[in-house]
Amino acid sequence: MDINSKIALIEEEIRQTPYHKATEHYIGRLKAKLAKLRALAIQSKKTGGRLGFALPKSGDATVVLIGPPSVGKSTLLNKLTHAQARVAPWPFTTLRVIPGMMDFRGAKIQIFDLPGIIGGATRGIGRGKEVLSVARTADLLLLMVDIKTRNRVNLILREIKGLEIDLPVLVVINKVDLIKDIPKKISPDWLFVSAEKEIGLEELKKMIWQRLSLMRVYLKLKDKKPDFTKPLILRNGQAVTDVAKKIFPQEKKFQRILLWGPSAQFPRQEVSLTRQLKDGDILSFG
Structure with missing residues (x-):
């Protein structure tokens, strides 16, 4: 188990343990151990350890947001979690995993915005293997495309299958505000939204809750x-x-x-x- 995984486990243990007189010393020991591991992680980076995309999990569930470049993933993350991810109208704005936390019905749902997926991701093109590897730790995948790139959904699903990632998937088709008529729902797992105009976002939150079985x-x-x-x-x-x-x-x-x-x-x-x-x-x- 690597350092980041150990950090994530201890953070989860601290979060799950209620703080009162009987657990005060136990939580104190966990925090001391956590501080040592974080120091080791920083030292590892300084000594040349390559910084990957993996981030520690927290919250009640984890969702990974994937899709082609420049379809509005960062905008959606900002609207759902107020993460303040950088937003720009050109591809590859997101170069690392950007985390955010969505509060919904009392749950803390962590959402990771991953760099854009391009063709050949399973062969490592565009660091695709590293990007998709983050998905293995998630509870749900949000596959996001837009009106112009929605024909790439099946291609990306094949890339995911090629890495043997077996997770529930919600397909989110963004920028529906750019067309006159919203198409009929293709599947129960597909949803048309506009992140910029906040169309369909409440329904999306409910669908995330349902697919996570919370x-x-x-x-x-x-x-x-x-x-x-x-x-x-x-x-x-x-x-x-x-x-x-x-x-x-x-x-x-x-x-x-x-x-x-x-x-x-x-x-x-x-x-x-x-x-x-x-x-x-x-x-x-x-």
Whole structure:
């Protein structure tokens, strides 16, 4: 495992561990280890280690934005995440991976804007192999083209398949504001948008949420109202035990676990750790 991967794992562990008296020293040790690894990473760069495109993951899910040069990927990233990626009307503006964080329904969704993909990427043309290799660490690919380049979708999909990258793909066709009539939806996984004019962006956010299979679970303390401001983000199909692991750093036994919400048969239903949850459920541990 390389240094960047180790950094990403520790950052994720810190993010997932709730901060309170019992975990204060544990988080302190993690931060000290993280500082050492970051120092090693900087030293590696100074000693001639080649800087690739890989970046540490963070947040609840990771999306990679790929496509031909100059189709508006940086504009879309800026609109979704306020990342302030450089925008210009000529190809290859993005020369490195640009990260941004999209806040949606309480989830932190990291989006990477990759340099433009050109023909022959799987053979290394335009550093294509390095660019596409970043996609392996993602949870979802956003394949973005524009009205003029939409005929290249199948070509890019073949390039992705050639590297054996097996991920869900959403196809985003940009600059729909440049034509009079918006074409009918070709597929459930295709969406016409205008990043510049902010057409279709809310629908895109919802589609990203759905394809990532995310859901929200809320916590309720005894005799208190649920906290709807800070949901725990899980994947569809996860259970009460996954919530317990997120909020309690060490294994703990519970006298009662109470459930409210869409998956509850009735309010205050007592459930086990194996109970599968649904989006909007509320849990109370006692």
